[in-house]
Amino acid sequence: MRALARWLGLLLCALALVGSAPVARADSLDDQVRQIAKQLQCPICESVSVADSPSELAGQMRALIRKKLEAGESEQQILDSFVAAYGDGVLTEPPRRGLSLLVWIGPVIGLAFGAAIVWLVLRAWRRAGSAEAEPSGVSRNGAADGVAVTASLDGTLGTGADDEYLRRAMGELERARRGLGG
Amino acid sequence: MSELGRIAVLFSLLIAGYSALAALAGTRARVPELVQSARHGVLAVCGLMTAASVMLLASFLTHDFSNRYVYEHSSRDMPVQMIGAAFYSGQQGSLLYWAWTLSIFSAVVIVQNWRRNRELMPYVIAVLMGVELFFTLMLGVVASPFERMPRLVSDGLGLNPLLYDTGMLYHPPMLLAGYMSWSVPFAFGIAALATGRLDAEWIRATRRYALVAWIILGIGNLLGSWWAYHVLGWGGYWGWDPVENAAIMPWLTGTAYLHSVMIQERRGMLKVWNLTLILITFFLAVFGTFIVRSGVISSVHSFAQSSVGPYYLSFLSLVIVGSLLLLFWRMPRLRSDNRLDSLWSREAAFVVNNLLFLGVTFAIFWGSVFPLASEAIQGSKLTVGPPYFNQTAGPIFLMLVFLMGVGPLLPWRRGTREHLVRILRAPVAAATLVTGLSVVFGVRQAPVAIAVWVCAFVVASISGEFHRGALARRSAAGEAYGRALLSLIARNNRRYGGYIAHLGVVMISVAVIGSSFFQVERQVALKPGESVEIGPYHVTYEQIHQRQEYGARVVEAPLRVERDGRVVETALPGKRFYKNFERQPASNVSIQSGPLDDLYIVLAGWQELAPNTPDPTGPVSLLLFVNPLVMWLWVGGIVLAIGTLVAAWPEPGRILAPATLPSGAHPAVGRA
Numbered sequence: 013m014r015a016l017a018r019w020l021g022l023l024l025c026a027l028a029l030v031g032s033a034p035v036a037r038a039d040s041l042d043d044q045v046r047q048i049a050k051q052l053q054c055p056i057c058e059s060v061s062v063a064d065s066p067s068e069l070a071g072q073m074r075a076l077i078r079k080k081l082e083a084g085e086s087e088q089q090i091l092d093s094f095v096a097a098y099g100d101g102v103l104t105e106p107p108r109r110g111l112s113l114l115v116w117i118g119p120v121i122g123l124a125f126g127a128a129i130v131w132l133v134l135r136a137w138r139r140a141g142s143a144e145a146e147p148s149g150v151s152r153n154g155a156a157d158g159v160a161v162t163a164s165l166d167g168t169l170g171t172g173a174d175d176e177y178l179r180r181a182m183g184e185l186e187r188a189r190r191g192l193g194g
Numbered sequence: 195m196s197e198l199g200r201i202a203v204l205f206s207l208l209i210a211g212y213s214a215l216a217a218l219a220g221t222r223a224r225v226p227e228l229v230q231s232a233r234h235g236v237l238a239v240c241g242l243m244t245a246a247s248v249m250l251l252a253s254f255l256t257h258d259f260s261n262r263y264v265y266e267h268s269s270r271d272m273p274v275q276m277i278g279a280a281f282y283s284g285q286q287g288s289l290l291y292w293a294w295t296l297s298i299f300s301a302v303v304i305v306q307n308w309r310r311n312r313e314l315m316p317y318v319i320a321v322l323m324g325v326e327l328f329f330t331l332m333l334g335v336v337a338s339p340f341e342r343m344p345r346l347v348s349d350g351l352g353l354n355p356l357l358y359d360t361g362m363l364y365h366p367p368m369l370l371a372g373y374m375s376w377s378v379p380f381a382f383g384i385a386a387l388a389t390g391r392l393d394a395e396w397i398r399a400t401r402r403y404a405l406v407a408w409i410i411l412g413i414g415n416l417l418g419s420w421w422a423y424h425v426l427g428w429g430g431y432w433g434w435d436p437v438e439n440a441a442i443m444p445w446l447t448g449t450a451y452l453h454s455v456m457i458q459e460r461r462g463m464l465k466v467w468n469l470t471l472i473l474i475t476f477f478l479a480v481f482g483t484f485i486v487r488s489g490v491i492s493s494v495h496s497f498a499q500s501s502v503g504p505y506y507l508s509f510l511s512l513v514i515v516g517s518l519l520l521l522f523w524r525m526p527r528l529r530s531d532n533r534l535d536s537l538w539s540r541e542a543a544f545v546v547n548n549l550l551f552l553g554v555t556f557a558i559f560w561g562s563v564f565p566l567a568s569e570a571i572q573g574s575k576l577t578v579g580p581p582y583f584n585q586t587a588g589p590i591f592l593m594l595v596f597l598m599g600v601g602p603l604l605p606w607r608r609g610t611r612e613h614l615v616r617i618l619r620a621p622v623a624a625a626t627l628v629t630g631l632s633v634v635f636g637v638r639q640a641p642v643a644i645a646v647w648v649c650a651f652v653v654a655s656i657s658g659e660f661h662r663g664a665l666a667r668r669s670a671a672g673e674a675y676g677r678a679l680l681s682l683i684a685r686n687n688r689r690y691g692g693y694i695a696h697l698g699v700v701m702i703s704v705a706v707i708g709s710s711f712f713q714v715e716r717q718v719a720l721k722p723g724e725s726v727e728i729g730p731y732h733v734t735y736e737q738i739h740q741r742q743e744y745g746a747r748v749v750e751a752p753l754r755v756e757r758d759g760r761v762v763e764t765a766l767p768g769k770r771f772y773k774n775f776e777r778q779p780a781s782n783v784s785i786q787s788g789p790l791d792d793l794y795i796v797l798a799g800w801q802e803l804a805p806n807t808p809d810p811t812g813p814v815s816l817l818l819f820v821n822p823l824v825m826w827l828w829v830g831g832i833v834l835a836i837g838t839l840v841a842a843w844p845e846p847g848r849i850l851a852p853a854t855l856p857s858g859a860h861p862a863v864g865r866a
Contacts, residue, residue, distance in 0.1 A: 040716070040717075040718070042716075042717040043715070043716055043717060045717075046717050051581075053577040053579060059435045059579075060428075061579070063428075100574070100576060101565075101576050102577070103577060103579075104577055104579030104580065104581055105579060105581035105582060106576050106582055111568055111571065114564075115560065115561060115564045115576070115578055115582065116582070118556075119553065119556060119560060119586045122553060122556040122560070123553040123556075123557075123590075126552060126553055126556075130549050134537065134542060137463070137533050137534035138533060139533075178662075178666045179666055179670050182666050182669075182670030182671065183670040183671075185670075186670055186671045
């Protein structure tokens with residue numbers, strides 16, 4: 013347990029050192045236009061950003077972005093001006109406000125809901141009665157048990173839980189295979 | 195020829211319907227002859243659908259433009275292999291392909307189970323033929339590839355330029371077959387519900403069919419990524435397009451299914467859940483086919499709107515309602531046989547695995563339908579693009595990768611925390627070391643460092659499993675290490691095939707991480723002789739030229755590429771203009787691929803002296819990318835396929851039944 017704590021501590025220190033560096037920004041004007049255009053959705057095409065769209069409107073939008081950059085506007089100002097003109101739908105990343113906040117919350121709620129169900133199921137399993145309660149269940153699984161035996165052997169063999177047991181089991185299996193004229 | 199094709203489809207429709215009914219009637223009324231004739235019906239449908247497909251292919255190859263579908267999707271100047279591909283390029287042809295491959299798979303399933311699973315098979319036949327009936331109905335009524343043209347024409351329209359690519363030969367048939375092949379495990383699941391034989395029998399019967407469906411769909415998706423990468427020219431391989439999402443969702447739930455059925459096989463738990471999962475997977479597979487083929491959610495893929503919508507919706511509703519009814523009817527019999535012995539067990543890990551897979555599927559589904567929903571609610575359409583999917587699905591995928599490293603180390607039934615800690619020490623140490631090195635060599639973003647750690651951890655964990663197993667074999671059976679490794683895999687092919695597949699997934703993850711976080715892109719305008727630096731490359735533009743190829747005008751801009759001072763091969767990005775599609779050129783993306791990165795160049799634009807004549811002295815506009823580690827995406831896919839093959843391999847004979855020696859024989863003298 014102590015050792016684990018030490019390793020975890022090391023890991024956390026390492027991560028702290030790394031931190032989150034800003035992504036290197038492009039230098040030329042062309043690249044800057046492209047970076048901004050990538051965050052805007054082409055209003056008339058499907059599933060294509062303004063940066064990648066071959067349409068005329070996208071070309072005009074890219075020219076407008078370039079003009080604004082030359083005039084000294086910041087990236088956020090340019091994006092905001094497009095949102096003012098076309099609405100929130102022009103951004104490829106849905107904003108975290110209003111109705112579109114729901115799209116971000118959805119998966120979180122979904123996972124939390126799922127996790128709750130998993131928790132309940134795991135708890136119910138730990139308390140549930142075993143196969144003895146239903147005799148028909150045993151006979152139905154009679155054939156399955158044969159498989160289960162080799163399967164659980166299979167399971168133990170791979171974990172390295174106990175190397176000595178592993179070696180002995182492997183040896184016995186090998187002898188058995190050979191003994192049957194293999 | 196078209197007439198024969200149409201008749202073949204019609205007869206398939208009738209016989210499929212007959213087979214489904216005969217199988218059901220035969221098994222309920224205990225008339226084995228009816229079931230037998232239903233079996234023959236399946237084979238007949240296979241023959242008829244093959245005939246219909248051959249007719250259509252023949253129509254294409256002989257340029258029979260009296261067939262409307264052939265006219266709309268091919269032309270005389272197309273190369274032969276493209277004509278073959280044109281078969282499934284349109285809606286009607288791809289439906290025919292789906293129905294044809296389903297008839298083949300159904301026939302194979304029937305033949306393989308001719309004497310086995312006698313109780314389940316009639317219902318399997320009924321379900322498979324029911325699905326076949328639906329598709330042949332659509333083919334016969336609303337989407338026939340055998341319609342006639344009202345007048346004579348000498349040449350066809352040709353194929354959409356975007357489809358003129360080798361990717362077209364592989365991606366659609368794989369993906370469509372991937373969707374289709376989930377019908378088989380689904381049919382067995384329904385059969386299990388109908389017969390009440392709800393233990394692991396149906397799962398054992400379908401293990402290989404499920405693996406085959408899963409790998410076909412997985413490869414179909416990877417081929418789609420490869421195609422997008424080298425055809426669409428935006429520098430990436432996955433755009434979170436609605437149709438892409440519709441293709442990955444059944445694969446994700448299918449992966450969850452592959453894992454959770456192992457719990458039912460070994461411990462008789464999760465019965466309801468496995469049936470639910472296969473139902474969800476089949477539903478998503480048909481839904482995916484629907485999305486691709488009906489243009490309901492428009493995307494790069496929707497080449498035609500159509501009238502098949504109502505048919506699909508009715509079929510999907512029927513599938514859902516029918517399956518749920520069966521499920522509820524059998525619910526009392528679906529109790530778990532065993533209890534959970536410990537939270538530190540593989541059962542618990544598989545449950546978490548399912549939670550994460552279903553979670554990421556839901557996140558993708560949510561993001562895909564949200565624009566439609568927002569339009570319905572507030573009138574304006576919100577865009578849910580790659581940033582959303584990367585930020586929601588990304589972390590969940592990473593957690594799943596982590597689980598790939600922990601899960602195999604957990605034993606079935608009973609593990610302890612101490613045992614887990616002990617066995618995790620080596621992989622954790624190795625992963626931390628690798629991460630440390632990566633930070634030293636330039637990784638500065640926390641998400642990347644975490645991802646590197648997780649991938650290294652999984653590789654270390656899986657390698658440890660191989661190593662321990664090989665050592666044990668070596669000391670027990672006296673084999674050399676290399677031989678021990680091979681026989682370990684051969685004798686435990688399910689387990690170790692799975693590990694190999696997991697390694698393939700790690701390779702894919704590494705490729706995704708590298709190319710997502712370290713991509714460099716530049717857009718430049720270059721005159722002849724000018725050059726640009728990008729990453730480790732120095733690229734010089736030479737001179738633009740034009741040529742003819744297969745009825746297309748090709749404009750190309752040769753570029754000399756140097757890496758670290760040495761000249762690499764010349765890059766040749768360009769654009770192709772096809773007759774009838776002058777305003778929609780296809781891109782020849784130049785990709786120079788290596789284990790470290792890809793140099794990816796698109797010819798975006800150029801000046802013209804006169805219409806259709808590029809100016810050799812003018813500037814060209816180029817889009818350049820350095821995409822690190824993308825090659826490992828494809829290599830990982832191959833490793834994944836190999837692992838699946840190993841896992842699906844027929845197992846060596848089990849030693850459960852003791853052999854009886856004939857009297858008088860001597861048992862083998864013991865060898866020591």
